[in-house]
Amino acid sequence: xxxxxxxxxxxxxxxxxxxxxxxxxxxxxxxxxxxxxxxxxxxxxxxxxxxxxxxxxxxxxxxxxxxxxxxxxxxxxxxxxxxxxxxxxxxxxxxxxxxxxxxxxxxxxxxxxxxxxxxxxxxxxxxxxxxxxxxxxxxxxxxxxxxxxxxxxxxxxxx
Amino acid sequence: xxxxxxxxxxxxxxxxxxxxxxxxxxxxxxxxxxxxxxxxxxxxxxxxxxxxxxxxxxxxxxxxxxxxxxxxxxxxxxxxxxxxxxxxxxxxxxxxxxxxxxxxxxxxxxxxxxxxxxxxxxxxxxxxxxxxxxxxxxxxxxxxxxxxxxxxxxxxxxx
DNA sequence: CGCAAAAAGTTTCCACGTAAACTATTTTCT
DNA sequence: AGAAAATAGTTTACGTGGAAACTTTTTGCG
Numbered sequence: 001x002x003x004x005x006x007x008x009x010x011x012x013x014x015x016x017x018x019x020x021x022x023x024x025x026x027x028x029x030x031x032x033x034x035x036x037x038x039x040x041x042x043x044x045x046x047x048x049x050x051x052x053x054x055x056x057x058x059x060x061x062x063x064x065x066x067x068x069x070x071x072x073x074x075x076x077x078x079x080x081x082x083x084x085x086x087x088x089x090x091x092x093x094x095x096x097x098x099x100x101x102x103x104x105x106x107x108x109x110x111x112x113x114x115x116x117x118x119x120x121x122x123x124x125x126x127x128x129x130x131x132x133x134x135x136x137x138x139x140x141x142x143x144x145x146x147x148x149x150x151x152x153x154x155x156x157x158x159x
Numbered sequence: 160x161x162x163x164x165x166x167x168x169x170x171x172x173x174x175x176x177x178x179x180x181x182x183x184x185x186x187x188x189x190x191x192x193x194x195x196x197x198x199x200x201x202x203x204x205x206x207x208x209x210x211x212x213x214x215x216x217x218x219x220x221x222x223x224x225x226x227x228x229x230x231x232x233x234x235x236x237x238x239x240x241x242x243x244x245x246x247x248x249x250x251x252x253x254x255x256x257x258x259x260x261x262x263x264x265x266x267x268x269x270x271x272x273x274x275x276x277x278x279x280x281x282x283x284x285x286x287x288x289x290x291x292x293x294x295x296x297x298x299x300x301x302x303x304x305x306x307x308x309x310x311x312x313x314x315x316x317x318x
Numbered sequence: 319c320g321c322a323a324a325a326a327g328t329t330t331c332c333a334c335g336t337a338a339a340c341t342a343t344t345t346t347c348t
Numbered sequence: 349a350g351a352a353a354a355t356a357g358t359t360t361a362c363g364t365g366g367a368a369a370c371t372t373t374t375t376g377c378g
Contacts, residue, residue, distance in 0.1 A: 013230040016218045019311055020286060023192040023207055025302060028309035030189055031232050033182040048182055049334090059175045066356060071172040073190050078335050080358055102343045102356040127179060138304055143179060145301040149293060150187035152178055208364090225326060237365050239328055261326040261373045 022149075040126045044119070049074070051119060053082055054091060054108065058116045061107035065094075068106065091115055181308075199285045203278070208233070210278060212241055213250060213267065217275045220266035224253075227265065250274055 018024050037048050056068060069079040083106065086092040091112035095105045108116065131139040177183050196207050215227060228238040242265065245251040250271035254264045267275065290298040 011222050011226045013215060013222060013226060014218045015215060015230070015311070017283070018211060018214050019306065020302060021282075022286070022290065022298075022302065022305075023189070023196055024211060025305040025309060025311070026185055026189045026192050027207075028232060028311060029305050030182070030185045032309055033185050037182055047334090048186075052177060052183060055177050056172060056174060059173045063170050063172060064356080067170045067172060071174070073187065075336055076357065077337075077359080081335090084358095100344070100356085104357070123180075124176070127181070131181065133310070134304065134308060138307070139181075141300060142304040142308065143181065143184060145293065145297055145304070146181075146184040146188050147178060148297070149301065150184060150191055151292070152174070152184070152187060206364090223326080234366055235327065236329080236367075240365085243328095259326085259374070263327070 037126060041119075041122055044122075046119065050082065050086065051116075051123065054086065054112060054116050055123075057092065057106050058108050058113060062105050065104040065106055086112070196285065200278075200281055203281075205278065209241065209245065210275075210282065213245065213271060213275050214282075216251065216265050217267050217272060221264050224263040224265055245271070 034048070052072060053068065053074070056072065057063075060068075065079060065083060066076065068074075069076055074082065083092060083094065083104075087094055089111075090109055093107050093109050093112075095107070097103060097105055134142065193207070211231060212227065212233070215231065216222075219227075224238060224242060225235065227233075228235055233241065242251060242253065242263075246253055248270075249268055252266045252268050252271075254266070256262060256264055293301065
């Protein structure tokens with residue numbers, strides 16, 4: 001039955017020193033995280049990026065589109081499309097303020113707030129699943145170091 | 160002159176509990192890593208993924224295309240295109256073995272080997288730059304935890 | 319053997335994200 | 349005030365990566 005044994009392992013691939021590359025590891029890790037995301041929110045038509053944007057608008061209603069984009073490192077062109085889609089879905093409200101008609105202020109519609117509220121639980125639950133292979137301490141360390149590396153300030157409540 | 164002060168910070172954006180999400184942090188971290196990559200290898204026409212594939216073929220010449228793809232979590236469709244491009248560039252050699260004409264065995268051409276050798280140094284140097292914000296210890300911990308999380312075995316020589 | 323199923327890649331089509339050029343507003347400078 | 353520069357977002361055109369369907373070759377089985 002070959003349990004847990006790499007005995008019958010097709011062909012071994014040596015990765016060499018590339019396993020010391022943060023870039024490489026981050027990519028592999030991200031694929032795993034995506035996996036968790038889509039497995040946990042199976043069936044729901046929810047993309048990681050979209051949810052993040054809704055989440056942040058919910059916490060900071062009325063800020064400018066570009067402010068959100070910069071903070072989340074989303075490129076303007078992409079942000080435009082993201083927002084357009086969410087407006088189409090009736091989740092986000094766009095307002096052009098009269099004192100600066102170049103800008104766009106974003107907030108959630110009632111539907112948008114409900115949407116975030118509805119997924120909040122699943123989203124938080126996701127954090128647990130995500131970390132299943134690491135101990136609680138290791139998870140905390142990993143998250144702390146990633147924040148440091150990525151330059152994200154607040155050491156706020158992290159589950 | 161506003162040094163190091165977030166005093167004149169456009170508009171503060173609260174990220175809330177999403178900073179505890181591995182998926183979110185991994186995305187932010189990856190963007191930073193890409194940044195390092197392209198800054199360090201400025202001007203060179205080199206993509207992270209391409210280099211990784213060449214690197215691994217170099218270490219394991221003659222394995223099947225699909226074996227490489229699975230190990231690096233590259234989808235078959237994408238792998239086909241990647242390999243085609245590298246063959247066009249004269250870096251990779253494809254061989255259809257007679258004992259199984261469905262499969263493709265990959266190895267580097269002389270040009271391919273030279274290419275990897277040429278970038279090896281820059282690539283290793285990159286590891287240092289990448290970690291500039293973390294101490295050596297922290298870097299090691301981060302890398303170790305990412306390996307664990309991503310399920311990458313060998314704790315091989317990591318720089 | 320000969321046909322069904324599996325395996326390895328490839329092709330086609332589509333979604334996501336970006337860079338570059340563009341439009342519309344506001345600010346700055348003389 | 350009025351031209352030049354800067355700012356905010358949008359549009360277009362493209363490159364990367366993926367899912368699904370397809371081709372070819374090999375394996376399993378009656």
